Amino acid sequence: MEKIPPPHMPETLPLPSARFAVIDAAQLAPEHWDDLPSRRMVPDAYRDRAELFPILVDLDELDETQRVAVLDRDANCAAQSGKTYLMALLDARGTPASVLTHLTRRMLVRRPDGQEDILRIYDPLVFRHLRWLLSVEQIDSLLGPIGTWHWREPDGTWHSHSRDADQPSIRPLRLTPAQWPSLLRMADLQRAIRTLADDDAPCAWRIETAQQLDQLLADTESIEGLNESEDRALHALQALRFGRTIHQHSALLHRLGMARNGETTYSSACADLDAIRLQKFADELQQSH
Template sequence: MSSPAMQIAVDQTGPLTSGYLLVEPATLDYAPDLAALDMRPCTPRVLAHREELMPRLIDLGSLDPDVRQTVTRYWHEEIDAERPPVACAWIRSAVEIDAVAAHIARYLVGPDAGGEPVFWRHYDPRVFALALAIFSPDQQQALLGPIQAWQFAWAGHIWHVDGPGVEADPAGQSLGWPRVDQWPRINRSEIVDRIRRRFSGFSVWQAARFPSMADSFLNAAAANGHHSATDELVDAAWQQLSHELASE
């Protein structure tokens, strides 16, 4: 398992003045002011008929200052929000918005462990934090591609991940897509989030360690035949990880 790629963002409260904000359309009811803005959908060709469900990018540099203030307010609300995320990531890249949207779209649909097509919400912070703990450095860089910096709010903090700024896998998505053996772990993002919400809060170092620790616990549980996301399993994970975090 690779060491955590995410680092705490230096500025947790600064304004958003440039780059792109990645938004989840399914939760825009929580942020009606964002819903009124122009957005660029990240739409895979195979899902062109469902474009309204695809994640969207807001070009922050094109906004008036007062609108940027409103967008920044929603971004900061994500730090402690108990609802599902709306503003999923703040992205910096040297390429145009269409190129960033096309890259994100490439990693939305692909084969699952059985070879069947699946829609992967890798951009959701609850999924992204776990994927970083599972992916190798090469996979992480391929997933980010032309993105120079990806910031996301998760577990009470804003996190920063450096990207290469260039396409690492121009021939296809295989390098930045979960391997067959990784899918069982990737698919545990929901139970990992349930375990996380049992904690009252995390320090920076605890939050940085948590995805890998939860992944390790669930791997061991699966090896012992515990595959279902039961309340008992969540309770056992919370007790074990609480002890481990307190002892480090």
């Protein structure tokens, strides 16, 4: 399949340039959004848990005071709590009802085991990964009537992805068996990226880094003892920073054995290891070959 190319340089995006806004009502108190005309982005099967989903706001329905309030709330949430207010801005034609229907249909996917699940396309940290995981045709199906999807990167800058097709795609979004493992690893991938960002944010937020970590996380699935997300993320990060062979060192083999035997978790067993010691292990392995 043809893959989506990496994003170009970020651009500053003024709010009035978008028709719709997706607001994180699930994580914010109602006073931040309940005065806005909105529609809950929730598939019918999840109506009893509607509070866990974001809202869609048609910005054309807001007056100037409300638009300014949305901008102020977005800035205040980021500054005061670090929470996301605007999850996405969408340039789309059609009625709010038609855009909402399209989005909620695309959110509902069927896993390989036949169970229905939610694809969090509205989450900017998920959407940025879907761009390299899905094909051009799949992304067009995801966008449908949305001409351009805008999302904020973790560094605060806005990025945009425009639909490749001239006309909205009416094809259903069908995920391939090869794509599902990466989707199911998404939570582990996000954990690993957030951890890496504490030490090296520019590296953490590169698309190439996400792709590498996804493959390294795939390796952990066959390793006994890596039972927790934190353990798998740590193992992948060690391999990313110090090479895949780092886990051949006796010190790490011993710690993995402790986790495998149920004595402790892998993360706890590695708590005494810093970057200097791990680099020393990597150097020792290189010298021995």
